[in-house]
Amino acid sequence: MAYNMSIGYMPSGAAVPDWLNKGDNAWQMISATLVGMQSMPGLVILYGSIVKKKWAVNSAFMALYAFAAVWLCWVTWAYNMSFGHKLLPFWGKARPALGQKFLIAQAVLPQTTHFLNDGVTVETAWINPAYPMASMVYFQCVFAAITLILLAGSLLGRMNIRAWMIFVPLWLTFSYTVGAFSLWGGGFLFHWGVMDYSGGYVIHLSSGIAGFTAAYWVGPRSTKDRERFPPNNVLLMLTGAGLLWMGWAGFNGGDPYSANIDSSLAVLNTNICAATSLLVWTCLDVIFFKKPSVIGAVQGMITGLVCITPGAGLVQGWAAIVMGILSGSIPWFTMMVVHKRSKILQHVDDTLGVFHTHAVAGFLGGATTGLFAEPVLCSLFVPVTNSRGAFYGGSGGMQLLKQIVGALFIIGWNVVTTSIICLVVGLIVPLRMPEEELAIGDDAVHGEEAYALWGDGEKYDSSKHGWYSDNEGTHHNTAPSGVTQNV
Numbered sequence: 109m110a111y112n113m114s115i116g117y118m119p120s121g122a123a124v125p126d127w128l129n130k131g132d133n134a135w136q137m138i139s140a141t142l143v144g145m146q147s148m149p150g151l152v153i154l155y156g157s158i159v160k161k162k163w164a165v166n167s168a169f170m171a172l173y174a175f176a177a178v179w180l181c182w183v184t185w186a187y188n189m190s191f192g193h194k195l196l197p198f199w200g201k202a203r204p205a206l207g208q209k210f211l212i213a214q215a216v217l218p219q220t221t222h223f224l225n226d227g228v229t230v231e232t233a234w235i236n237p238a239y240p241m242a243s244m245v246y247f248q249c250v251f252a253a254i255t256l257i258l259l260a261g262s263l264l265g266r267m268n269i270r271a272w273m274i275f276v277p278l279w280l281t282f283s284y285t286v287g288a289f290s291l292w293g294g295g296f297l298f299h300w301g302v303m304d305y306s307g308g309y310v311i312h313l314s315s316g317i318a319g320f321t322a323a324y325w326v327g328p329r330s331t332k333d334r335e336r337f338p339p340n341n342v343l344l345m346l347t348g349a350g351l352l353w354m355g356w357a358g359f360n361g362g363d364p365y366s367a368n369i370d371s372s373l374a375v376l377n378t379n380i381c382a383a384t385s386l387l388v389w390t391c392l393d394v395i396f397f398k399k400p401s402v403i404g405a406v407q408g409m410i411t412g413l414v415c416i417t418p419g420a421g422l423v424q425g426w427a428a429i430v431m432g433i434l435s436g437s438i439p440w441f442t443m444m445v446v447h448k449r450s451k452i453l454q455h456v457d458d459t460l461g462v463f464h465t466h467a468v469a470g471f472l473g474g475a476t477t478g479l480f481a482e483p484v485l486c487s488l489f490v491p492v493t494n495s496r497g498a499f500y501g502g503s504g505g506m507q508l509l510k511q512i513v514g515a516l517f518i519i520g521w522n523v524v525t526t527s528i529i530c531l532v533v534g535l536i537v538p539l540r541m542p543e544e545e546l547a548i549g550d551d552a553v554h555g556e557e558a559y560a561l562w563g564d565g566e567k568y569d570s571s572k573h574g575w576y577s578d579n580e581g582t583h584h585n586t587a588p589s590g591v592t593q594n595v
Contacts, residue, residue, distance in 0.1 A: 125214075127214045127238055128214075128238060128239060128240070129238035129239065129366075131367050132237060132238050132239050132365070132366045132367050133238070133239035133240070133243055134367075135361075135362065135366075135367035135371070136237070136239055136243045136244075136247055136362055136365065137243055137246065137247075138358065139247060139357075139358035139359075139361055139362025140243070140246045140247040140249075140250050140358065140362065141250075141358065142354070142355045142356075142357055142358025142359070142362075143247075143250040143251060143254060143355060143358045143359050143362070144175075144250040144253070145351055145355050146250075146254055146351060146352050146355035146356070146358075146359065147171065147175050147250065147253055147254045147257050148171075148172070148175050149348070149351065150348050150351030150352045150355060151171050151254070151257050151258075151348060151352065152168045152171045152172055152175075152348070153168070153344060153345075153347055153348035153351070154345055154348025154349055154351075154352065155167040155168055155170070155171050155257075155260070155261065155264065155348075155460075156168030156344070156348075156558065157339060157340060157341040157342070157344035157345040157347075157348060158339045158345045158348075158403070158460065159264055159265060159337065159339065159340065159459075160265070160333060160336075160337050160338060160339075160340060160549075161340035161549075161558060161559065162548070162549025162550055162551075162557075163264060163265045163333075163549050163550060164340055164550065164557075164558035164559075165550040165553075165554050165556050165557065165558050166264075166265075166269065166549065166550050166553050166554060167260075167264045167265070169269070169554065170257075170260045170263075170264065170267070170269070170272055171257045171260060173269075173272065173273065173276070174253065174256040174257050174260060174272075174276050175253045175257065177256075177273070177276045177277060177280075178249065178252050178253040178256055178276065178280055179249060179253065181276075181277045181280050181281065182205070182245070182248075182249040182252055182253075182280075183204065183205050183206055183245065183249070184204055184205075184206070185202040185203065185204065185281070186202075186252065186280055186281060186284070186285055187205040187245050187248060187249070188200055188201060188202060188203045188204075188205060189201070189202045189281070189285035189289065190248065190252070190284070190285045190288035190289050190292070190293050191217050191244070191248060191288070191289065191292070191293040191294075192218065192219075192293070193218055193219065194219050194289075194294065194295075197290075197295055197296040198286050198289060198290040198295050198296060198297075199285065199286055199289055199290075199295070200219070200285065200289045200293055205241070205245050210241055211240060211241050211242040211245065212240050212241070212242065213240065213241055214236065214237075214238070214239075214240065214241070215236065215237045215239055215240060215241045215243065215244040215365075216234060216235065216236045216241075217234060217235040217236075217244075217292075217293060217294060218234060218294070219234075219289075219293060219294025219295070220232075220234045220235045220293070220294040220298065220491065221233060221234040221294075222299055222491040222492065231491070231492070231493060232491040232492075232493070234294075235365060237365040237366060238366070244365075247362060248288075251288075251307060251310075251311060251359075252280060252284055252288070254311065255284055255307075255310075255311045255314065255315050256276055256279065256280060256284075256315075258311070258312070258315035258316075258319070258462060258466055259279070259315040259318050259319040259322065259462070260272070260319070261319060261459060261460035261462045262316075262319030262320055262322060262323040262458045262459055262460065262462040262463070263319065263322055263323055263326055263459065264459040264460065265329040265333055265337070265459055266326065266327065266328065266329045266330070266333075266457075266540055266541055266546060267322075267326050267539065267540065267541070268537055268538050268539055268540060268541050269553060269554075270537045271326075271533050271534070271536075271537050271538065271539045271540075274533050274536060274537065275322070275529060275530070275533050278529045278532070278533070279318065279525075279526065279529055282525050282528075282529065283314065283318060283521065283522055283525045283526060283529070284310075284314065286521055286525075287309065287310045287314050287518055287521070287522075288310050290517070291304045291309055291310050291514065292304070292310060297514050297517065298491065299491070299492075300492075300510060300514075301490060301491070301492035301495055301507070301510055302510045302511060302513070302514035303418060303419065303422060303474070303477050303478070303481055303486075303490060303495070303507070303510075303511065304418045304474065304514070305360065305363055305374065305417065305418050305419055305420050305421050305422055305477070305489065306359060306360045306362075306363040306374070306417045306418070306420055306421075307359070307363075307417050307418070308414065308415070308417040308418025308419070308470045308473040308474050308477070309418060309470060309474055309514060309515060309518045310518075311417070311470075312414045312417060312466040312467070312469065312470030312473075313466070313467055313470035313471055313474070313515060313518050313519065314518050314522050315462065315466050315467075316462050316463050316464075316465070316466035316467025316468070316469075316470060317463075317467050317518070317519050317522040317523060317526075318522040318525075318526040319458065319462040319463065319466075319467075320456060320458050320462065320463040320467065321522065321523050321526040321527055321530075322526050322530055323456050323457055323458050323459070324455075324456045325526075325527065325530035325531070325534070325539060326530070326539045326540050327457070327539070327540045328456075328457035329457055329459065329546070330543075330546045330547065333546070334457060337459075339403065340558065340559075342402055342403070345402075345403070345406065346402065346406070349406045349409060349410075352409075352410070352413070353382060353409055353413065356378050356382070356413050357375045357378065357379075359378075359413075359417070360374040360375060360377075360378045360416070360417060360420035360421070361374050361375040361378075363420075363421070364421060364488070364489060368488075369488075370421040370485065370488045370489060371421070373420075373421050373485070374420035374421035375420075376425065376428075377416055377419075377420050377421070377423060377425060377428040378413065378416050378417075378420050378428075380416075380425055380428040380429060380432065381412045381413070381415060381416035381428040381429070381431050381432040381435065382409050382412035382413045382416070382432070383412070383432070384412060384428070384429050384431075384432025384433060384436065385408045385409065385411050385412025385413075385415065385432040385433075385435040385436035386405050386408040386409040386412060386436065387408075387436065388408065388432065388433055388435075388436025388437055388440075389404055389405060389407060389408025389409075389411070389436040389437075389440050390404065390405050390408060392436070392437065392440050392444075393405075396444070404440075407439075407440075407443070407461070407464075407465055408435075408436045408440070410465045410466075410469075411435040411436065411439040411440075411464075411465050411468075411469040412431075412432050412435045412436060412469075414435070414465065414466055414469035414470050414473060415431050415432070415434065415435035415469045415470075415472050415473035415476070416428055416431055416432070416435075416473060417470070417473055418470070418473045418474045418477045419431070419473060419474075419476065419477030419480065419481060421485060421488070421489055422477060422480075422481040422482065422485050422486055422489060422490070422497075423476075423477065423480045423481060423482060423485070423497075424480070424482055424485075427476075427480035427482075430476070430480070431472075431473065431476050431480070434472060434476060435469050435472060435473070438468065438469075438472055439464045439465060439468045439469050439472070442464050442468050443461055443464040443465075447461075447464070471515050474511045474512075474514065474515050475508065475511055475512065475515070477497065477511060478497055478498060478504075478507045478508035478509075478510065478511035478512070479497045479498050479499050479504075479508060480497045480499050481495065481496055481497035481500075481504075481507065482496070482497070482500065483495070483496040483500055495507060541553065
């Protein structure tokens with residue numbers, strides 16, 4: 109805001125150019141912050157509580173590290189690889205997004221001008237929101253960050269933290285930027301008309317496939333952990349899940365790049381689909397396992413949020429309910445039935461089932477968007493005019509085909525690229541922790557533990573028959589009240 113010490117707040121001037129829409133700018137920054145809070149603290153809390161106690165710190169830290177590392181890579185080179193000028197039909201040119209001149213200018217995605225078949229006549233003008241580029245860079249960064257954090261869910265409980273530190277910038281650079289540019293930044297899938305409203309493919313399908321692929325190369329958790337991996341704090345897990353659900357208002361509501369009517373519809377559809385999916389998953393748990401699972405309810409919530417993401421502002425409310433029914437049942441079936449019968453799914457240790465909750469649900473969302481995308485709503489968002497889902501006839505059948513082809517590109521690129529990245533990282537440091545660290549967990553990896561069971565950070569040393577603090581190195585020969593010395 110413009111402020112002058114002598115006359116106070118100025119509602120206009122150099123800091124409030126004519127092209128700036130304050131409402132759009134405010135909503136975009138709020139949306140970005142909501143998405144950021146899905147990761148920090150949302151997924152940090154969820155990951156730290158849904159895993160076995162000995163992996164709470166490591167799991168939370170993997171999310172924390174990824175969030176920070178993506179920020180620096182994003183503004184240094186990755187933003188323009190995703191949303192800048194074209195280098196290849198699927199990739200933008202790397203350059204910094206740090207200069208004042210660039211960041212305070214009106215936002216524009218330069219490769220999004222869509223032409224008719226003659227290559228000259230403009231069909232849809234480029235994306236040119238009424239706020240500064242700084243808001244766009246911020247908004248897109250938190251999407252990139254949460255993609256890496258979702259991917260980490262497949263690798264919890266055994267990936268070498270040093271390998272993860274190298275993996276994050278490499279995967280962001282060579283995988284995420286390709287999907288983002290191809291579908292959002294003006295790449296070939298964007299201009300072909302593949303619909304991905306807010307990241308069903310760019311974020312969820314890619315993180316699910318890449319996570320599963322990386323899990324194959326990293327290897328499994330210890331046998332003991334695979335056999336028993338209970339959450340260390342179910343209530344705290346629900347807190348993280350709640351932040352994830354509420355934050356999705358920014359996730360899907362911010363992608364029209366404006367506080368407009370389509371944004372409102374996207375937020376409403378998001379909640380409709382998530383609620384439906386959660387209820388369907390819970391009902392299936394009760395029918396087949398005789399008990400409602402809290403973890404299952406969270407998984408159903410997530411699959412609903414993921415499924416609606418590619419079509420949040422493109423489908424009607426009744427379609428959001430249908431998508432919720434499908435997302436609460438099909439991923440449930442793949443996780444509870446197919447997974448137990450498939451050798452490859454059994455062999456690959458996908459810790460949190462990200463393949464089912466994000467890859468399966470993301471593909472399902474993209475396909476159902478190809479079925480239910482409503483023509484009038486498409487005209488508010490999709491660059492290719494007269495787009496529609498197969499349910500509405502006309503060119504809708506072709507739209508469904510486009511959605512499937514777009515998904516296959518994302519799947520293929522992520523399998524190959526993630527495999528190459530894992531092989532390269534494996535030449536530098538081991539991908540998997542050594543057996544000693546796998547047996548001990550957080551204390552061996554970080555020298556820290558999530559919970560001080562006795563006293564304030566004190567541990568019991570049986571060899572010295574006393575309690576001590578790592579920080580002070582002091583020992584206390586008296587056990588806490590009610591605890592015997594021969595614990």
